[in-house]
Amino acid sequence: MSRSYLFIPGDVPRMLQNLDVFDADSIIIDFEDSVAIDQKDEARLLTQAFLSKHHFKELDLYIRVNDVSQKTLFEADMQAIKALNIHGIVLPKVTLEALDSVDAFFDRENITFPIIGIIETPLAVLEAQTIAKHKRIQGLLLGAEDLTKDLGTTRTLDAEEILFARSQIVFAAKAYQKEAIDTPYVFVRDEAGLAVDAQRAARLGFTAKASIHPNHVETIHHYFSPSKEAIHEAKRIVAQSKKLNSMRFSLDGSMVDKPVIDRAKALLKRAEKYGVLS
Amino acid sequence: MKPIYYNLNDLFKTLTLFDGMGISFHHHLRNGDAITNLITTEFHHRNLKKLRLFPSAIFPSYHGILTLLKADQVDTITTNYLNGPVADYFAKHGKPNSLKMQTHGGRARAFIEGENKVDIAFVTAPTVDREGRASGAQGKSACGSLGYAIEDVHYASTVVLITDNLVDALDHYQIDGTTVDAILVVESLGDARGIVSGTTSITNDPVGVKIARNATNLIQELGLIKPGFSFQSGAGGISLRVTESIKTLLRDKNITASFFSGGITKYHVDMLEEGLVKTLYDVQCFDLDAIKSIDKNPQHKAISANDYANPNNPHRIIKDLDIVILGATEIDLDFNVNVTTDSYNTIIGGSGGHSDTATDAFVSFIVTPLMKARTPIIKERVNTITTLGKHIDCLITERGIAINPRRHDLLEQLKDSHLDIVSIETLMARAHHYTGSPQKTQPKKQPIGVVEDRDGTIIDTLYTKE
Amino acid sequence: MKPIVVGSLESSDCLITLTPSKTTTITIESIVYDAFGDAIEQVIKQTLKHHGLHDVHVYVQDKGALDYAIEARLTSAIKRYRSEADES
Structure with a gap:
């Protein structure tokens, strides 16, 4: 159980080799959105080379792979990481259908990584309960940026537009004793906004919050630690x-x-x- | 009334000039300074030889000094800090015994005790009145405090003030005019944009943020944040981040500090104006906010280098300093710190007040990344000693903290601490785990000068690079 | 065949350029050359050997990359070099 999940781009050595100094409970090395399409292989090779040399006892490491609908990327990601000493994978654009494909692939390849699914489509929000119930699922992570795009609305500090999704995820996750991880706060320098956002998520019942900047970790821990x-x-x-x-x-x-x-x-x-x- | 000149030639006609003479400058206008260049260029044209130069610091824009060096008109340079082309020239072509690096406090001491013998002090002064009184706080070229120039004014044989803002009479001044011999009025002292260094901002780099957090936690665990405490931090991004954290602590705990000293920035001024600190003792303003504040806030006091840090002045401000936050280019297993050269004899700075404050402060903290890219900051032996390890108490990095074993008291206090406190050897091993062990560095080359500690002791030698 | 360029000039990274050559040649420019030049050369030689590549010029512009990063960047460059060579 972690309070914070910090995304680190997989193709930036300066961030990769410092992943243990940012005090996050969990690190998600990203192969997806923060890595350009022609840099995917670089991210895999850098991460492989780094994690083969360095091991982290105190830290739970995850890798966000590319979503399963991009079969070639997804399978290349999995081949690159299946032997690594990591805690699990983070799966973007999760749906029941996507989860079935991953499940079949994992069975075939004999992969046992737990999965944190990113709920970032309206369909996934509706399917959240069944996704949470899935045996490979360790937790649900809200991806509010993509979700609001699909909803045709915009993200606000007030966060009214994602209230239903947030609650749905918390209920689904809690019903099956899984982790409920809130969406990252994307305004990197707005610490006051981050505090409001984190506090609201903690009150709704989230167990953790993701972040895209190391400087957010301290505030997140403040709101997600036992009082x-x-x-x-x-x-x-x-x-x-x-x-x-x-x-x-x-x-x-x-x-x-x-x-x-x-x-x-x-x-x-x-x-x-x-x-x-x- | 002092003699006032509006033309450099007219002034120089009245000055006694000779080979081997000593001349001094201050660096408060930093990279925006036009006057050091104006004067040194004049000395170049007049073909004066064997000059002894005493600039309090040398910045990249000081090309006039470079010209004098290239023309072989310089015997020695005594300064507290240098970087840029003059520094590079020394590292390549420096002659034996041509460079002495002092501390800010040591420079004041050496003026007062007659070791820095200066024939003419050329003192750039943003506002001057007809009695030779001067202030740095006003004028179009305002730089705030003139702290590093005060001993030049009192102890040089001849003192010339140079200004671009001559007024009839000044009420508030930092230089009282009694020892001033002449005033030169020029069009402009320099480029205001260069006067404010513009580099003083809080780091947002996540590694820097982590270091600052570790430092703040350590300072708290040591119980140093208490009513009436005193604090100094440099203008480095990590130091300023610590300063900001301390601001939050003072607010939360409703504590007021007694004073902050040294180089002053917006962040210090904000805390003064919020009532979180009683007094700022300012030897040098780093930004425009500090310059404005020194003009309007009575508790923002300009002080001289002597009052700031002269080790033989029993009333020096830093004698009462509780905490100082400093940086390091290298630190070694004996806690010696180098901020003067890199590992290969390139001169990149100098003590400034590093050694002064580390020596006097109750606890001195070094904040630095454990590695800069692949370069481990902890060495077996630093290339150049700027501050002796016996004066350095705590090293704080993103991957752990080391306490100088000499500080039994601190170690005792921290024995149950949750902070990641290890030996400095362990910290070095942590760095080498990532970087690998560095190859042995190149042998020293030709000696060019010395590092002098604040009390006049020579603590290291400077060498050429090639 | 065009040179293969991989990596970046960001701090802690390196930019590697591979061009065809009769024999293996290595050029290293590094901000930490004095302290780690030998180590960098060794990683490059090992990685080339591991991939059985003998006919390239390796040009490394290093900004303080650790061994793992140099190895990964070079491995990526070699993969691209091979697939380009196969196509032409």
Whole structure:
């Protein structure tokens, strides 16, 4: 479970070799939109060469491949990365149909990478539930820029135009215990706007937010880390459970049972991982 | 009333000129300065030999000095910082013992103690009155503080002010006129666009941002942000980013700093005007906002290099400095820092106030990328020592922090820290993991001069490149 | 056959130009030549050997690329060189 997914272009050595200094929980090395069509092979070769030499324990690495409708690109991407030590792939323009093709390809090639699907078409928003349910899917990532183009509307800070998509993704993901990852905020220098956008997504129930600039990671972590209050509450629950040696007790008048205690423990584990425990 | 000249020739007729004489300049007009060129060109035409030059710094536009060097009219240059064609000339053709690099505080000390013997100080002054009082804060060529020129005015045998804005009387001035001998009025002191360096902006480079974040976290963990603390940062993009983070901290925690010193920028001025710091002690304005502020904000004070950093001045401002943020071109395993040359004897700068502030500040911080492209910044041994390692306390990079083992107190304070604090050897190994180990550098060539620490001690030798 | 040009002159990258030649020749221009010239040459030789290429002139303009990047850029250049050579 990550709070931040940072996109890094796959064909820019300066960014690639610094991917571990930006403090993101997860990195998505991009072969798709940020790589020009005549640079695709360069991105594959650079990423291959880099990840064969350097390994990252603390960091979850993903690669955004080209979408499966571009068969040649997609298959060349997969051939280039299937032996790499990465956590999974990010699949653009996901739909049920696309997922079926990928599924068949993965079966044939014996590939087991988990998939984060980018929901960026109206059809995908409608299919979100079934996509989320798919066994290979680890999470859903909203791609609001492409989606609003298809909707014939424009992106605003208010984000009314993507409210339905956001909620649909959160419901679909949560229904199947998958990750719900919010769309990147594309105005790189607008830190105030980023804060508003991130806070809104966190409130809607997203577990993480993607970003296209390293300088956004700190703000994203601020809104997607367990809050001080939540940590304090979780600590009390765990402590009380230990003290009473019980998995079922009352605290401040509300009932605490095993799922609550497990959730509290999971929250503390995450808080520790993110360095926000104290 | 001082003698006023409107023509260079008329002025020069009154001056005593001789081979071997010492002349000084200041660098407050930076790359926009036309006067250093005007005067040095005149010395060239008059064919004066064995000149001893004392410019406080040399910028790429100072071609008059290059002409004197090429014509073999220069015996020595004593300065605090140089880059551009003059620096390149030294690296190629420098003669033995022809260059001495001082610190800002050391230069003031050497003027006061008679080591820098200057016959005529040519002091560019944006506004001058008929009594020889002068200010840098006003005029079409305003540069703000004239901090580095004050000792020249007090200790040179003859002092000439050069201005393009002569007024009847000045109420507020930085030079009191008592030691001024003559005033030269010219059409223009230079190009205003070059006076403001224009390079002072906060870094948005993600690696720089990470370094600044690490620095801010370290400063916080050390508990240095407390009411009445003092702070100095250079005008580098990373240093300024740290300054901005500290601004946010001061706001959030409702803390007021006592003073910021050194080179002043818009970012420092904003904090003064917001009440986050009580006083700015300004030895040098880096941008237009600083120049405007020094004219209107009483708590934005112009100070001399002597009051700023002279090590033998018990009242120097930086004696009370808590935090200084500095850069490095190279740093070695003993924490010696080089900002004077690159690894191959090209002269790229100099101490300025680096050694002064690192020595005096309670904690000195070096902020630098661990690698610049493939070049690891940590060396076994720096090519040139600008600041001795015993004065450098913390090295902060994007891939970890090293604390000078001499600072037991800091290490003790940080022993439970979550920050990525490792030995400097480990940091170097982290860099080499990416870059590979560099080949041995070329042997030193002909010595051309020395690096003098602020107290007059020679701490290193400068060499030619080829 | 036109020269094959791959890479960029951005910091930490390199621009590699391949042109046909009777034997292998290598020209390196690098901002870190004094410290890493030998290492750069070695990566180039190894990569050429790995791909069994003996008849090119390799011209590297290096802006501080790490070994992996030089290897990847050269590999890409060699692939393009081969496919161009096949076509002509």
